[in-house]
Amino acid sequence: MSGGARSGVMLRRIVGVVLAVTMLGATSACSTRATEWTDSxxxxxxxxxxxxxxxxxxxxxxxxxxxxxxxxxxxxxxxxxxxxxxxxxxxxxxxxxxxxxxxxxxxxxxxxxxxxxxxxxxxxxDEYLHVVVRADSDIEELADLSGRTVSLGAENSGVNVIAGRVLDAAAVDVASITDPQLDLGESISALEASEIDGFFWVGGIPTPGIAELAETTPVRLLAIDQSWVNEVNGRYSDAYRSSDFPVGLYGLDRSEPTMAVPxxxxxxxxxxxxxxxxxxxxxxxxxxxxxxxxxxxxxxxxxxxxxxxxxxxxxxxxxxxxxxxx
The missing domain is CATH 3.40.190.10 (Periplasmic binding protein-like II)
Structure with missing residues (x-):
């Protein structure tokens, strides 16, 4: 057998082995899936x-x-x-x-x-309650949200649930707030355009959209008191705990207390x-x-x-x- 023929045979054998190994790997991967995955x-x-x-x-x-x-x-x-x-x-x-x-x-x-x-x-x-306002806003605490336009989260969102509970614990009349019920993306755009005074959000840190907002529009996060967390826990499912936003997050120059939920x-x-x-x-x-x-x-x-x-x-x-x- 010539050298070229031997090379051709060897190449075909190598290709065959590679294909067999590939098919075995594919079969093994599929075999690990439970048969109960029945939907398309x-x-x-x-x-x-x-x-x-x-x-x-x-x-x-x-x-x-x-x-x-x-x-x-x-x-x-x-x-x-x-x-x-x-x-x-x-x-x-x-x-x-x-x-x-x-x-x-x-x-x-x-x-x-x-x-x-x-x-x-x-x-x-754990997720963290964010109450976001522009850095140049005159809103300093939760009580200052009374009479303002603030998104308390989209309808049927967990944000909306927490916002109402915390405002109630802080003795802020929810009815005094004009709430456009925006989702996070809409809230970010509205705050950037000064169409709202602030918004509530509950999410992991850093939340990508808020991090991007802070790069172009400096923001602050309002403090959530420990006493409010305790009151909300007492009234509801005891699912909350006090936590803090770290310095540097979203450009913050100081730590702010907040509420976390799993x-x-x-x-x-x-x-x-x-x-x-x-x-x-x-x-x-x-x-x-x-x-x-x-x-x-x-x-x-x-x-x-x-x-x-x-x-x-x-x-x-x-x-x-x-x-x-x-």
């Missing part, structure tokens, strides 16, 4: 395009698509209440939600007329256990990659993820976390 497409309820929910949801969707060969995408929504309604009705597979709104959802309280069949998959990170990834109670296990596998495996785009993802901790009360953990999540301890 899935959605994750995120939030507004300028917020952490949507960014996190988009990255998670891409990771789950690659890991389990399913078609899944993030949906723009009004926020926590909207997300919980969607996951409770089976419209979406997964949703991000504030802990307080999720507690209301399973209890059939607040914005929810009846309990929703929603369960938690993981506690992800954020959960939730699903419907009827979601198959195996699918939930797959989601958690993908979520934790991709944590570092997602954090490159969404810094809040780095806060995901397997030891803390199980603390989702009063929202019950999904049975598939319980199985996943127990298996990690073995």
């Amino acid at each position: 497409t899935y959605e994750i309820a995120g939030g507004g395009a300028n917020g952490v929910y949507y960014a996190y949801g988009s990255e998670l969707a891409s990771e789950l698509e690659a890991a389990f060969d399913v078609e899944i995408s993030a949906a723009e929504t009004a926020g926590s209440v909207d997300n919980l309604l969607r996951v409770g009705s089976g419209e979406v597979l997964l949703a991000f939600a504030q802990g307080d709104a999720a507690a209301d959802a399973v209890a059939g309280a607040g914005a929810f007329d009846e309990p929703l069949p929603v369960q938690a998959i993981a506690r992800l990170y 954020n959960y990834l939730v699903t419907g109670a009827d979601t198959p256990d195996a699918v939930v296990r797959d989601v958690l596998t993908g979520l934790f495996d991709a944590r570092t990659r997602i954090a490159h785009t969404v810094p809040a993802a780095a806060l995901l901790d397997r030891r803390q993820a199980i603390f989702t009360g009063p929202v019950e953990l999904h049975p598939g999540a319980i199985e996943y976390y127990r298996a990690q301890r073995d």
